[in-house]
Amino acid sequence: MRPFPGACIVLLTCPAFLLAQAPSRVTGRILDTTDAAPLALAEISLGARLVTSRADGSFDLGSVSPGRYQLRIRRVGYSPSEQSLDVEPATDRNVEVRLLPSPIQLDSIAVTAAGQGIVLDGEDAVRRGSDLSKSLDGWEGLVVRRSGGSGAAAPQLRGGSPDELLVLVDGFSINDPLTGRADLSRIPSSQVREVRLLPGAQSVRAGSRAVTGVLSIETRTHLAPESSAWLASYGALGGHAAATLGGFALSFSGERLPNQYGYDVAPGGAQATRENAGGNVWNGSIHSSGRVEFVARGSASDHGIPGISNNPTLHAQGSDRSLLLGLRTLGAIELSGTVEGLSTRFQDSAPPAPRAPYDSRTRGLGASLALHTSRALSAGVWRGAFTYGGDARYDAFEGDQVQPGSNFYRGSLRADARLSPGAGSHFSLAPAIRLDDWKNRSAPALSLRLDAEWHLGGTTVTAALGNGVTTPVLADLFFREQNGVAINPDLRPERTLWEAEAGIRREGRVLRMPATASVRAFAGRLDDMILWSVRPASGFVWTPGNFDVRRLGGEASLALHPSRTFSLQGTSTWAAVTVLVPGHYQVLYRPRVTHSASVGWSPGAWELDVRWHFVGRRFPNSAGQNPLAAYAVADAGVERRVGALLLRAELDDIANRRPAFIAGFPTPGRSVRATLTMELP
């Protein structure tokens, strides 16, 4: 590991930070276009700020740093509005926005009226890390699970497994059709316009995989021409280029991972070298905006498979290719479809004994179609919007890793609404119902959910109750027996028997500082959670099984703005996910406690951010034995714009803790990363 360069210390303490540039206050009103009536309960977002208009239609976004922003407004029964807003230094802005009545209220095919969720603006995402695996680790209880220091990084939430969090990019799932896991490391933060997290059992509205929540990522539909390159001290390097051409936002990125890096065998222990960890990763996307959106995403990687640190596989190689083509229309009738192809290859010409050399390939093809209709709804005093429709998906796989004839189809019908008792009401309800059916199931599964929201001044109270179901990931169903895996023909889908959630969010002042605080709690029961187990006495054969678990937990967060240039944020989560057996042990590799905190300081042209997150102890088994120690990681970043150049330096894992979420998958530890981004003419 290269030493921490002293230049960064100089950079961090540079007097130029002290140069302040005064922010401005942004206020305004939301009115109905037709009669100029004030509109309450409109959702106004500017950057990471999210507020709701008051009864008189007014809103106050507080102090905003100078710059150009997108001001977005949504309200039930009205067309969404989006406009650019230039915030000048020390010049307050008062904005009046008029909304056009419309029965259309939704801008996503999958995430509907399930509440506002928690929003992270793209600019904040960039400040938190260069890609979303770094940016979202620790954010609002998300834990990113890595298999080592680089490469695939899958998020998990509320003690769920990575395949129990649905991740959407521009409305299309990026969860691997075979494994169910999403890889956040392949999404550059600079490409992201907004990240929205809807925690909780959301499968009623969003479908399979949304057991613990939905992470919805919207990319920028207009990408300013820019190119960036970065270099990390442990040998990784990469680049990203983006532009908008003819209405299409184009993005392309590449990354080269080092083949070796040093790590500690145990905390404070001997040094070792992680080998065969390198590779190349390429990602590209095309995204058009408008009433009809087209999305094309592709990725390719060739990488080493280093194995567990004490049993390295020095010659194992993996490669994968994927391509998704998606189309969706936005309007009263939303139609979307995808075609998706993937291929994987794993090979090892000289595996450690007693394994024989192998070279296995798997190919998959999937297609989905969804149709939903939205219309205004008025019943007595209740007024709002109603959406109904259905979707279907088909996947087929072939190759060495899966059984012959591995195909799976599923379909669903869904209806949901968002209702308020009259204009200006502070109360809204969002009921939803869903019927799911899939291959080899005897009868459709019914899911229900009801969300409620109250807005009382700066306070929002939410409550939800529902159930849900999600199909097993296809890898659980289709792996070949020959690979040390036994199929469980009796494997059942995971069912959220019930889940209740309540939360309160308050915007106000703490110690005379503008502040936002929120507390959420959840409780529920998940039946038939799928866990893999090994039968050591019969040749180390792995097989999936169903286990009932109880889920109980909560999240608390606080954001403070002590000054116009300074912000503090912190989140703590607690999630007890326990198997319903005597002893009630935490499910394996689910930390019960996580904390995160971040500090942002933007004195003028400089921006400085420091992040810290803590992951509590985890158990490598579900029997509460041999816990892995908790770890905490602190990162820092500083950036400055100079003309068309944006310079950013990051120091990751400042204390060199070299944490590993799963034992045996070491990380590089403290590293410096420098990024140079250049706006192109």
Place this chain on the structure above:
Amino acid sequence: MIVHRLIRFVAPITFAIAVNGCADTTAPLPPAEEVVLIVNSTEATLSIIPVDAPSSAVKVPLGGTSPTPVGVSARGEVALVPLGLDNSVAVVNLKTATVSRTIQLPANSGATGSAFVNDTFAYVGNPNLNTVTRINYLTGDTATVAVGVFPQGLSYTRGRLFVVNGNLVNFAPAGASWITVIDPVTNLKSTGIDSIALTGSGNASFADVGSDGLLYVMNTGDYTSGQGRLSIVDPVARTELASFAGFGTGPGNVAADATSDHLFVSSYTEGVMEFDMPTRTVLKGAGAGIAIPLNAAVVVDSKGRVYALDTGPCAGGVAGTLHVLRPDLTQSSTIPTGECPVGGAVTLVP
């Protein structure tokens, strides 16, 4: 008068102190305690269960990074648990119920199978390396010697270490198994006959010394097609004396009972099977075993009680079950274990 009363009061106390104070200062040792040791594989713990007080069982976390323990051997107050993928062996002090030392083995060892030689030395199998390592479990010193293909069962008798070579390639039997004989003094293959061929389809994995002094070796076969065979080996002549089929699919370990001269065989599919050593007769073979679900291992205590392990689902924190059978193989009780119990041993802790 006062002095007389004082003498009457003090005298008995003085006498009592004198008698007790001069008693033997070496208190009697606590009685030796026979314990069943159970390896709980997926949670990587060792259960220590006193045979006469099973409710006072304790569990010892074995630690490690990615341990996959499947077996245990014991001698007095010391137990050895090879940790599989951790390439190490845990030395457990059974009196303090702690891991006193973890001894690193060669990289990619896949440590499986162990046997004690004496109060200092023991051997551990390195199946991925086709070697066994002699360890000084008091100091942690190691010395490795090459044996056959995929050594996974070890047994020490008649001054020699008998290494059961499973002959697995890619975790599947590549042919018949054999035994390599090691001289622990030289840590080399024994002079004279150093290799004993076994009959059967390979995957020999367990061995125990019977009350007749012979070595009983189970050839498990391929786990799917009923290839289980029991070999009887003369450790002095170093030759296979007999081989018996009829143990069905995937038989596991064998445990010899000195009180009945019977040998018990565990099996996932058949439960507990039984073999009579003097007459060399299969008493309860495939299709006739005592029904113990998911029976991964069997051990016998000094009173002829048979302990059969039911692994349970090996996930979700669901405990396994130790079925206690009387000498007539009727069940007397059950004892909960940790998650995924797969191996066991019995020892007398002094």
